[in-house]
Amino acid sequence: MASRTERSGGAALVLASASPRRRELLAQIGFEPDRVAPTHIDETERPGETPRALALRLAEEKLAAADHPGDYVLASDTVVSVGRRILPKTETREEAEACLRRLSGRNHRVHTGVAVRAPDGREASRVGEARIAFKRLSDEEIAAYLDSGEWEGKAGGYGVQGRAGAFVENLIGSYTAVVGLPVYETRQLLIGLGYRPS
Numbered sequence: 001m002a003s004r005t006e007r008s009g010g011a012a013l014v015l016a017s018a019s020p021r022r023r024e025l026l027a028q029i030g031f032e033p034d035r036v037a038p039t040h041i042d043e044t045e046r047p048g049e050t051p052r053a054l055a056l057r058l059a060e061e062k063l064a065a066a067d068h069p070g071d072y073v074l075a076s077d078t079v080v081s082v083g084r085r086i087l088p089k090t091e092t093r094e095e096a097e098a099c100l101r102r103l104s105g106r107n108h109r110v111h112t113g114v115a116v117r118a119p120d121g122r123e124a125s126r127v128g129e130a131r132i133a134f135k136r137l138s139d140e141e142i143a144a145y146l147d148s149g150e151w152e153g154k155a156g157g158y159g160v161q162g163r164a165g166a167f168v169e170n171l172i173g174s175y176t177a178v179v180g181l182p183v184y185e186t187r188q189l190l191i192g193l194g195y196r197p198s
Helices: 020-028 051-065 093-103 139-148 163-167 175-179 183-192
Strands: 013-015 072-082 085-087 107-117 123-134 168-173
Touching (some): 013 020, 020 175, 051 107, 051 123, 072 183, 093 139, 123 175, 123 183, 163 168, 175 183
Parallel strands (some): 013 072
Antiparallel strands (some): 072 107, 123 168
């Protein structure tokens, strides 16, 4: 049986993200990265930038910052918003609590941009989206979730694949975009640029 890199013309697949969730989602659809090499950029939103546009731009800028000539490279970024207000990737308990209280009993959107570059330099990008309704959270539920630590580094202060899944009353759109990588869009991009899964 031919190896993955042999099927893709000798090119490796580089995941420009340290997120274990993205690696797991890729594996679910038969794409095993050969290397993980996260890139770091300024993620500050621009004046008037929509959440969808921000997610796409950040994915594309992370791809541009990934220098791996001759390989396939995949970059991604997730943005959570309530209306046009973009919520942070929470680094402190206070930030996470503020996000959870803003999300409590309300609808919000998650946009995850994906950008891919082929060994020949061709690039393509897309956005996966979902609309989510959270139940009204009690003070006790918020405190317990904060104590879990699952909010650390998460866009919007929560991870839907963990305990916060119990807060979701309704989800319309791409569940995997909420987890961190819309697998349908990702597969279409990679195959469209010539990569072949396991």
